[in-house]
Amino acid sequence: MTELAVRNSIEPNSIVGESLEHYIAEYERCGEPQVVSFRDKCPWIKGTDRYTHLIHRYTAKLLPHIPTFFLASSICPSNATILDPFAGSGTVLLEGMLQGHRVLGIEINPIARLIAKVKTTVFNTISLQEAAEDIIKSISLSTHDPEIPDFQNRDLWFSKKVQKGLAKVKAGIETFQDESIRDFFWVCYSSMVRRVAFADPRISPPVVLKPEKFDSNSPAHKKVSRMVEERTNANVETLFALTLQEFIKRFRRLEEASKVRELGSAEVVWDDALNLNMAPIKEKGLLAKAAARMFPLDSVDLVITSPPYMNAQKYARSLRLEWYWLGLGSYDEFRAMDASMIGTERMTCDEYGELKTVGHAVADEFIENVFSRDKHRARLMANYFDDMRTSFTELFRVIKPSGHFVIVVGNNRVLKYRVPNNQILTDLATQEGFRVRLMVIDEIKSRGLMTKRNTTADVIPAEWIIVFRKPSTTDGA
Ligand SMILES: C[S@@+](CC[C@H](N)C(=O)[O-])C[C@H]1O[C@@H](n2cnc3c(N)ncnc32)[C@H](O)[C@@H]1O
Structure with a gap:
């Protein structure tokens, strides 16, 4: 039995380790994105009703097969430290913990932090x-x-x-x-x-x-x-x-x-991917920020994340009624949380009167085209790419040399333009110093991502998964 098979003796993950190496070799050989069905790669995961995944609805949850595949692959060492900087309801946290790793989550919405924390608690x-x-x-x-x-x-x-x-x-x-x-x-x-x-x-x-x-x-x-x-x-x-x-x-x-194998641990440690720190989590997903400390440099083996989509999702608004009943704050506090999210639509008109560009040729062309029809949406795009770049700077700081970063992105449409987020985000990450190892396309089977009422953004037909590596200290330029 391979080491992976022993480590995951309940679930036959050893197959996927070999597959990732195969896809990387193919990608290196031909430079073409590899088409992978993550559901087929992890056939032992039957549906999504697995352990505690379905305790609470959450918008745009990640398919558990995707993190499972990478967590069991050659880019994830044993007993690794994993980070999901856009943890949402904790899919990566739960899957990472099930495979014996130490998983840290960062998430802006306290309700999501609460769900992720509870979802990964082994109760008696x-x-x-x-x-x-x-x-x-x-x-x-x-x-x-x-x-x-x-x-x-x-x-x-x-x-x-x-x-x-x-x-x-x-x-x-x-x-x-x-x-x-x-x-x-x-x-x-x-x-x-x-x-x-x-x-x-x-x-x-x-x-x-x-x-x-x-x-x-x-x-x-x-x-x-x-x-x-x-x-x-x-x-x-x-x-x-x-x-x-x-x-x-x-x-x-x-x-x-937890009785038949050694589980790892999962912890929600911070709220904002734009500025990584750590603080203890208290009741209802709130953080004891007075006790905050720096997120250690070069400490993470693997980041797996699905960041917010630009204007395609209403993450905060979907949980508005729950916010009030949980007693998390006033309408103004709710709005402030919504406005602090990457990809937020909340801004005042003084903020978007002027054209803002981001210094990336393809992104700027889209932003300028959108600006001529809808200034608000153009600013939203510019802020989105700016924020994603900042989050990549932060991730580069905390990932170990030779560590990996896996990101799941969709190319959504803004007005009539299909924005190549996969290309733009890949360029932004490589500008920060990451190197691309693999690009994968997974067909999204469920089209439940969007609301019918949303006319300014559309259904995202395929997901791109991009695997980056932070160079080691001995890698050439
Ligand atoms: C695509 S969802 C992640 C879903 C998650 N993978 C799951 O399975 O539940 C993106 C998440 O990013 C969060 N987010 C938005 N801005 C953020 C920020 N500045 N820092 C951390 N999280 C943020 C949103 O609240 C949302 O939960």
Whole structure:
């Protein structure tokens, strides 16, 4: 048995190590991107309902097969330090930990940090079960009138009955003693919010359910009316109890895996990929920034990440209702978080009146073309490429010499222009000092990335995976 096969004796990953070497050799020989189906490469991963991956919905989650492939390949040493600087809901963190590595995550959205942290915690599920029974009992016995959080359009999104139910469960979680289990409860609670809101479940950012949009005799009208009725009368306490049981089942899988092999560790350490530091994570994904320290230089063996897409995704807005119910802050604080994201659409008109270019010929041509039709979008593109360049500078600083950087990108459209992000981001990374080892195209099987309402960006038909290496100190220029 190879070393990889021993290390991953539960899952036959040894095959993929050989495949990566093969693709790199082919890429070196012909210079053409290699077409790889990551699903076919990791056939033991059946669907995405694996361990705790599905505890919470999240926009543009990475297919777990992609990190699994690279984590088990020759570019990933044993017991490696892995970093995902755009960790989202923690797909890379969980897969890296399952393969025995130490994985660090950075993520701007506290709800995503909370999900990633909980998703990668190996709980004792007997204790979880006891805690679940305790909290359900204490919520049902509570006679207090809980405070209902006040936020914009609250009554548009939730019936009075549901508001009371959510407030009651929230109050119950707040009084629970153990912080780690409290975070487990918060994720469980947050995962329920959209299920009881008058929001269309098929669309990622909240959009109000409106039966009147359909012909009154149509099946669609009936279906949406039924959803509105169910959500008006939803019993939040019962739903919370059921969700806890669903969660415990998923966490049992992780606990069982930890008994048969040595898992690594996963930690969410910081919020901003533009300025890498580390700080301890507290409750609800918040960071103790007063205790921040520098992210050590030359310390990471492998970065695997899928960065935000330019204007194609509404990462923050998709979790707006959960933000309020988790008590993470006011509307202004939510907007500030959204505005700090790479690829954000939030900016004032004084910010985008002037043309801004980024010093990359292809990117600047696109930016200038877009500027003539839509100044806001042109500035968004320029900021996006500028920020991605800064994030590459940061990554170059923390990756070890000879370490690798794997990035997953899509070429989305801005107005009528299909932007070659793969080419532009590759150039920006090589300008920082990285060297390209391999380019791969994976066909995206699911087209669920975009909302139908979005007219300024489109479905991203294929994903590019680019593998870079940071030169070693002895490499020639
Ligand atoms: C494509 S998603 C990553 C999804 C993730 N791989 C998963 O499977 O859940 C990109 C992420 O980048 C985050 N992000 C945006 N700007 C950021 C920044 N400046 N620093 C760190 N994360 C950022 C977004 O919040 C989003 O979660």
